[in-house]
Structure formats: C-alpha cells, structure tokens
Amino acid sequence: MKKSPIVFHSEQLEKRKPLQPFDRNINGRNKFAITATTGNGKYVRSGYLFYNLNGVEIYAPLNSVLMINTDDKTVFINADKNLSESISPSDPELIEYVILYTDIGYESGDEPFRWVKVRGRSNAYNSIKDNASMINIDQSFILADSVPLKDALSIREFCEYLKNAEVLDDDDDFDISDYAGTDYI
Numbered sequence: 660m661k662k663s664p665i666v667f668h669s670e671q672l673e674k675r676k677p678l679q680p681f682d683r684n685i686n687g688r689n690k691f692a693i694t695a696t697t698g699n700g701k702y703v704r705s706g707y708l709f710y711n712l713n714g715v716e717i718y719a720p721l722n723s724v725l726m727i728n729t730d731d732k733t734v735f736i737n738a739d740k741n742l743s744e745s746i747s748p749s750d751p752e753l754i755e756y757v758i759l760y761t762d763i764g765y766e767s768g769d770e771p772f773r774w775v776k777v778r779g780r781s782n783a784y785n786s787i788k789d790n791a792s793m794i795n796i797d798q799s800f801i802l803a804d805s806v807p808l809k810d811a812l813s814i815r816e817f818c819e820y821l822k823n824a825e826v827l828d829d830d831d832d833f834d835i836s837d838y839a840g841t842d843y844i
Contacts, residue, residue, distance in 0.1 A: 689728065689730045690727065691726075692724050692725065692726050692727070693710060693726075694725075695708060695722070700812065700823075701810065702725070703824055704823075705718075707720065707721065708720070708721060708723060710727060710734065712732060719736045721824055722738060723738040724736070724738075751779070751780035752778075753779065754780065754803050754804070755778055755803070755804060756783040756802065756803055757774055757802045757803075758777065758786060758787065758814075759774050759799060759800045759801075760772065760773050760799045761794060761798040761799045762793055762794055763793060763794060763795055783801060784817075787817070791814075791835065791837075794814065796813065796815045797813050797814075797815055800813055801813075801817045814835065818835035822835075
C-alpha cells in the first residue's frame with residue numbers, strides 16, 4: 660500500500676514548534692540530520708528536501724533541516740538558518756571535489772576514466788560545462804571527501820541538484836539535459 664506524501668511549506672514550519680528540542684547528538688546511525696547539501700544533494704527532489712520514512716514521502720523546503728529518528732519513526736523539521744549552518748558548516752566553495760569523467764567513444768584498450776581535482780562547487784560546475792560534450796554524463800561522477808564512491812552523484816544528478824537547489828545564476832543557460840549521456844543532442 661503506497662502512502663500519500665506529506666509536503667510541508669515554509670509558512671507551516673513557522674507555526675509548528677516541537678515540545679522538546681531534538682537530541683543534541685543528531686548524527687548517528689539511527690538519528691541523523693538532512694540538509695540540502697547532505698550527500699551532495701542526494702535528498703533533494705523537485706526543489707524540496709525529501710526523505711522516505713517507512714513508505715511515507717516527506718517533503719520540506721530546501722532551507723530547512725530534516726531531523727530523522729528511525730528508532731522512533733519520527734521526523735522533526737526545522738527552518739532555523741543557524742541550525743542548518745551548524746549541521747552543515749562546510750562552505751561548498753572550499754570543498755575539494757574529484758570529478759571522474761568517462762569519455763564518449765573511448766577505445767576498449769584505453770582507460771575509460773580520467774579525473775580532475777577542483778576546489779569549490781563553482782569550479783566543479785564550470786569544469787563539467789567545459790567537458791559536457793565529450794563525456795557520458797550518466798557514467799561520470801563527482802566525489803567530495805565526505806562522500807564514498809557508492810554514494811557519488813553522476814554528473815547529471817549533480818547538475819540537476821544545483822539547478823533544483825537554485826544555487827546557479829539565473830542567467831546561466833547551460834542545461835545538462837542537452838547532453839544525452841552517450842551522444843550530444
């Protein structure tokens with residue numbers, strides 16, 4: 660049985676305050692916090708934070724924090740900017756990224772991957788823009804020091820996250836969907 664999604668909006672969050680603050684130890688195996696940058700945007704969907712808790716899809720504004728407790732099966736949503744900055748204090752422009760590019764049309768004897776190390780989300784995005792026509796965007800990945808390879812985002816997912824999270828300039832006309840993964844459209 661599929662359960663209906665729950666969508667919270669910013670104006671709802673201001674009216675709802677918890678009776679008790681969430682436990683101080685918020686990052687553990689069964690209790691953890693999710694922001695827009697968690698897992699390089701792994702929990703961003705359609706311009707909202709997203710989490711599936713026991714079959715219920717929960718959506719909240721990108722500027723909020725989802726505090727998940729899988730033991731109690733509870734979610735606390737907080738839109739406090741100071742809290743989200745303390746949970747995810749890393750400036751995306753200071754993070755070191757490694758981009759693993761899979762080039763289109765490599766020969767079977769060639770090495771399919773090449774990698775580039777860049778500092779900052781903007782530099783990573785610009786490197787992707789420069790290479791998009793030469794790579795398979797679904798088999799190329801971006802890593803940060805806090806992201807294991809198994810959780811790495813594809814180039815397509817990374818660019819879609821940046822677009823959905825509204826961190827790109829409005830005048831940027833680059834659209835990753837113009838590149839089909841194996842062939843330039």
